[in-house]
Amino acid sequence: MAWGTSLVLGIWxxxxxxxxxxxxxxxxxxxxxxxxxxxxxxxxxRLFNETRLSINNTLSCASCHRxxxxxxxxxxxSLGFDGKPVALxxxxxxxxxxxxxxxxxxxxxxxxxxIEQVVISPVEMGNTWQNVVTTLAAVPEYQNAFTQAYADxxxxxxxxxxxxxxxxxxxxxxxRFDQYxxxxxxxxxxxxxxxxxxxxxxxxIACHQGVNIGGNMYQKFGVMGDYFKDRGNPVxxxxxxxxxxxxxxxxxxxxxxxxxxxxxxxxxxHDASAKTLEEAVAVMFKYQLGRIPTSExxxxxxxxxxxxxxxxAGKPL
Numbered sequence: 424m425a426w427g428t429s430l431v432l433g434i435w436x437x438x439x440x441x442x443x444x445x446x447x448x449x450x451x452x453x454x455x456x457x458x459x460x461x462x463x464x465x466x467x468x469r470l471f472n473e474t475r476l477s478i479n480n481t482l483s484c485a486s487c488h489r490x491x492x493x494x495x496x497x498x499x500x501s502l503g504f505d506g507k508p509v510a511l512x513x514x515x516x517x518x519x520x521x522x523x524x525x526x527x528x529x530x531x532x533x534x535x536x537x538i539e540q541v542v543i544s545p546v547e548m549g550n551t552w553q554n555v556v557t558t559l560a561a562v563p564e565y566q567n568a569f570t571q572a573y574a575d576x577x578x579x580x581x582x583x584x585x586x587x588x589x590x591x592x593x594x595x596x597x598x599r600f601d602q603y604x605x606x607x608x609x610x611x612x613x614x615x616x617x618x619x620x621x622x623x624x625x626x627x628i629a630c631h632q633g634v635n636i637g638g639n640m641y642q643k644f645g646v647m648g649d650y651f652k653d654r655g656n657p658v659x660x661x662x663x664x665x666x667x668x669x670x671x672x673x674x675x676x677x678x679x680x681x682x683x684x685x686x687x688x689x690x691x692x693h694d695a696s697a698k699t700l701e702e703a704v705a706v707m708f709k710y711q712l713g714r715i716p717t718s719e720x721x722x723x724x725x726x727x728x729x730x731x732x733x734x735x736a737g738k739p740l
Contacts, residue, residue: 453634459592462572467587471484478548484586488513490517493687509547510660521594530664533587535586539583555579559582598732598733639679641679647710654694660693685731686732687732692706705721
């Protein structure tokens, strides 16, 4: 953990210097929303809320990725088109474009590929792309919108492109922590800054790193203890990337989730087992770090995590 001599000294001395934003900070603020084709974004927004993407016209992307619920779902497991729960907790769609791969098991590289799989998933939308294209092409409003956005009109590739383009607009800038990183060091309280120092000191930042504070690497769930044995009731979804690779080293390995907006995306983990942020932090200490923090340190880290909540459409999430 390369903090630099002055920062380490500041921590030990409890000096205010340790609480200022370092010039060479490991975490970076969210980037600006990229320049996107306005017609494609608007079409994607409509498709994101379109229930006709599901086989029985009951489920849209927005049904599970609730933008008023942190871009995720407040249920442990979202319900598929047939009303049955899916196997994994729904991750947030906000800032998903910044993840290096998509899905808990990181099985695809792009948002387009993620969308392609969700629509045909037998437990999510249960549809076929041929049926999606036929259905949308029969709607005059969609015919016009696709013609304006894409030269070749309604195609499966263009549906996926429009949805992915809209999702790339779903960034949540201007969290208090981002403002801190940009130089407004007074925006965080003393305790929140101490929480950030503990976050680094204990090693949380080893996995929750980069601009998305996660989402850019794999990690085993249970590095320092057998989480699944202790939890009990193992299910296939717990196997993570092993289901894809059949490599024993990938058993219980998942994409590290982003911590941005984590305070508003409960419940936590792929199995939705942690109902509160406090519970999630305790599990991480035990099974990922193998360390026993003080109650004060856990509280400080939770306070820091709450500074990661950003804004969407000009309002805090």
